[in-house]
Amino acid sequence: MSAVPPDRVAATEAAAQWHVLQREGRLSQAQQRRFMDWLVASPEHLREYLAVARVAGDLHAVLTCEVARAPSARHGNVVQLPLRNARAPVRASGTRGWRRLAACIAGLACLGVAGFAAWPTSQRYVAAHGAPRSFALPDHTVVHLNAESALSMRYSLFDRRVELERGQASFVVAKDVRPFAVHAAGLKVRDIGTTFDVSLLREQVRIDVAEGRVRVIGDAGEGRLLADLQAGQRAEVDYRSDAVAISQEDPQSMTAWWQRRVVFRDEPLLTVVDRFNRLNRLQLQVDDATAGELRLTGNLRGDDLASLRAFLDDQPALVTHASADAIHIASRLTHDKD
Numbered sequence: 001m002s003a004v005p006p007d008r009v010a011a012t013e014a015a016a017q018w019h020v021l022q023r024e025g026r027l028s029q030a031q032q033r034r035f036m037d038w039l040v041a042s043p044e045h046l047r048e049y050l051a052v053a054r055v056a057g058d059l060h061a062v063l064t065c066e067v068a069r070a071p072s073a074r075h076g077n078v079v080q081l082p083l084r085n086a087r088a089p090v091r092a093s094g095t096r097g098w099r100r101l102a103a104c105i106a107g108l109a110c111l112g113v114a115g116f117a118a119w120p121t122s123q124r125y126v127a128a129h130g131a132p133r134s135f136a137l138p139d140h141t142v143v144h145l146n147a148e149s150a151l152s153m154r155y156s157l158f159d160r161r162v163e164l165e166r167g168q169a170s171f172v173v174a175k176d177v178r179p180f181a182v183h184a185a186g187l188k189v190r191d192i193g194t195t196f197d198v199s200l201l202r203e204q205v206r207i208d209v210a211e212g213r214v215r216v217i218g219d220a221g222e223g224r225l226l227a228d229l230q231a232g233q234r235a236e237v238d239y240r241s242d243a244v245a246i247s248q249e250d251p252q253s254m255t256a257w258w259q260r261r262v263v264f265r266d267e268p269l270l271t272v273v274d275r276f277n278r279l280n281r282l283q284l285q286v287d288d289a290t291a292g293e294l295r296l297t298g299n300l301r302g303d304d305l306a307s308l309r310a311f312l313d314d315q316p317a318l319v320t321h322a323s324a325d326a327i328h329i330a331s332r333l334t335h336d337k338d
Contacts, residue, residue: 015048
C-alpha cells in the first residue's frame with residue numbers, strides 16, 4: 001500500500017479543523033477571511049473540505065440511527081459521543097461501509113474540480129462620478145452600474161448574493177440553479193429569471209422589472225413579502241415605514257439610463273437633479289424646498305444640460321440662473337421675493 005503524501009495529510013487535517021470551527025459557528029470575521037483564502041488556494045483544499053463535510057454528515061446519520069436503536073436512556077447507558085474531535089480517524093463498519101465512504105469521497109473530489117470556479121467568490125465594483133459601467137459577474141449575469149454607485153457580490157456553490165451599497169444597478173440575470181438576490185437598504189430582491197433595476201433614492205428604494213418577475217422581501221425578522229412584481233411594474237419602498245407603492249411603467253424607459261438618458265415621470269425635482277448630477281461635472285443646485293418638491297415629467301440626455309435648463313425655464317413655477325460652478329434652480333415665488 002502506497003503512503004499518503006504529506007501534503008494530502010496536511011490538507012485533510014486542515015479541512016477537518018476548519019469544518020469543526022464552521023459547524024460550531026466560532027469563526028470571527030478575520031478567521032472567515034483566512035478560511036476563504038485557504039479554501040480557494042488549491043483545488044485540493046476544496047476536495048478535502050467537501051470530503052470531510054460529507055463524511056461528517058454520513059457519520060452523524062449513522063450515529064443518530066444507532067442512538068435511536070440503543071436502549072432507553074432510563075437504563076443509564078446512553079453516552080453523548082465527543083463529535084468535536086475532528087482529528088479522530090473515521091471508521092466505517094464493514095467492507096460495504098468503507099466502499100460507500102470511498103465512493104462518496106471520490107465523487108466529491110470530482111465535484112470539487114468542476115465546482116471550484118463557483119466556490120465562494122467575493123468582489124466589489126465601483127462606478128465613479130460621470131462614469132457608468134457595465135460588466136459580467138462570474139455566472140455571466142450582466143450588470144449595468146450607474147455613476148456614483150457601488151456594489152459587492154458573493155457567489156458560492158449554493159447562492160448568488162449582491163449587496164447594492166449606493167446608487168443604482170440593473171441586472172440581466174443568467175440562468176443558474178443557485179438563487180440570485182440583491183440586498184439593498186434592508187430589502188432583499190429575489191430574482192425569478194429576469195431583468196430588473198434597483199435604485200437607492202433619497203427617501204426610498206425603487207425596484208423596476210423590465211422582464212420576468214421578482215419578489216421584494218423585508219431582509220430582517222420574518223422576511224415579509226412586500227411585493228411580487230411582473231414585467232413593467234415598479235415598486236417604491238419607503239425607508240422608514242416599508243410602505244410600498246406599485247405602478248405600471250414602460251419597460252424601455254426603465255433601461256434608458258443604460259444609454260445615458262434620464263427618463264422621469266411625475267418625479268420630484270430633487271430626484272431628477274440627483275440623476276443628472278451623477279453624470280456631469282457642472283452641478284445642478286436646488287435653492288429652496290418648494291422647487292425641490294415640484295414634480296416633473298421628461299426624457300432627456302443625461303449630459304445635455306442646455307436642454308435640461310431650457311426645459312426647467314419652461315416650467316411656470318421655476319427659474320434658473322448659472323454661476324461659475326453650478327446651475328441654480330429656485331421656485332419663481334421665492335426668487336421674486338428676493
